[in-house]
Amino acid sequence: MPHASPPIALTIAGSDSGGGAGIQADLKTFHARGVHGLSVIAAITSQNTRGVTAVHTVPTKHIRSQLDAVFDDFPIGAVKTGMLGSAVVTKLVAKEMRARKPAWLVVDPVMISTSGSRLLDEDAVQAMVDELIPLADILTPNLPEAEALLGRKLRKAQDFDSAGEALLALGARAVLLKGGHSDEREVVDRFYDERGVMELRHRRLPIEGHGTGCTLASAIAAELAKGQAPRSAVRRAVAYVQRALERSYRPGGGPVHVLGH
Numbered sequence: 233m234p235h236a237s238p239p240i241a242l243t244i245a246g247s248d249s250g251g252g253a254g255i256q257a258d259l260k261t262f263h264a265r266g267v268h269g270l271s272v273i274a275a276i277t278s279q280n281t282r283g284v285t286a287v288h289t290v291p292t293k294h295i296r297s298q299l300d301a302v303f304d305d306f307p308i309g310a311v312k313t314g315m316l317g318s319a320v321v322t323k324l325v326a327k328e329m330r331a332r333k334p335a336w337l338v339v340d341p342v343m344i345s346t347s348g349s350r351l352l353d354e355d356a357v358q359a360m361v362d363e364l365i366p367l368a369d370i371l372t373p374n375l376p377e378a379e380a381l382l383g384r385k386l387r388k389a390q391d392f393d394s395a396g397e398a399l400l401a402l403g404a405r406a407v408l409l410k411g412g413h414s415d416e417r418e419v420v421d422r423f424y425d426e427r428g429v430m431e432l433r434h435r436r437l438p439i440e441g442h443g444t445g446c447t448l449a450s451a452i453a454a455e456l457a458k459g460q461a462p463r464s465a466v467r468r469a470v471a472y473v474q475r476a477l478e479r480s481y482r483p484g485g486g487p488v489h490v491l492g493h
Contacts, residue, residue, distance in 0.1 A: 239457040240268045240306050242334075243450060244299075244325055245314030245342070246275035246287075252483075252490040253443030254315060258450040260493040265454035265472065270306060272298040274325070275317040281442065281486030289317040292324050299328050309457030310336035312449050313364070319356040326363035336456040339368035339404070340449035341377045357381065366403030370462060372449045373399065374410040389420075396424035406462055408452070410445065423466050430463060432470045437477050442488035448473045 241262050248254035255271050262269030274295055278286040302308065311334040316322045329337055341360055357380055365371055365381075375386050378395050381402070386395050392409055399407040406425040423430040451469035460468065479492025 257443035261450035281484030312453035315342040368404040371404035
């Protein structure tokens, strides 16, 4: 006998040929969190554990046709955006989200890969600030991405709360400012919403994780699709990423560890 359908979440992001980040990490996360995953591929990267060697942005007509296909057939509980690549694609996705009004939208402002390759055109940053972030229920920048969005450096713990307030002022209903790139002894992720700040502290592992941001945003989207409130979804997602990091492994010749989903 067929089983009842699980909740459904959609990722709009780039494909990682190395399988550690992007669409591939998103779908593994959705499956691990008990959610049926859909995907709209916005870009195709040629990458492995050593770095990114090429990026191809998918033509907008094909992105739009993928969006039509999934929204016409599935009851989508949450949407997560990742690597979008260009201003044109960012504007298209924002336009489609305004029209389709998903119940939850998690925006991961992917800009630079773990290996340092730029994954978002400079002019796309402004398109994200102007058009996509104001639609976000939860925005999930790491510190370098927050610096790019705000145009200023974030160096000390006291800088982070002002950054959280400034990111909320861009229009997102909540912000998860990830602390993995800080110099703090612990990793401190800070969640900002209308209730204030919620800190999530966990030990810093001596590894270079690949796909952690993708996995975290996807886990949040999965929990929202399952009916969790934002704060609960974030707590569960952060705990999941920590466990996945503890089970991580090195599948290739590069230094990065892929998460164990």
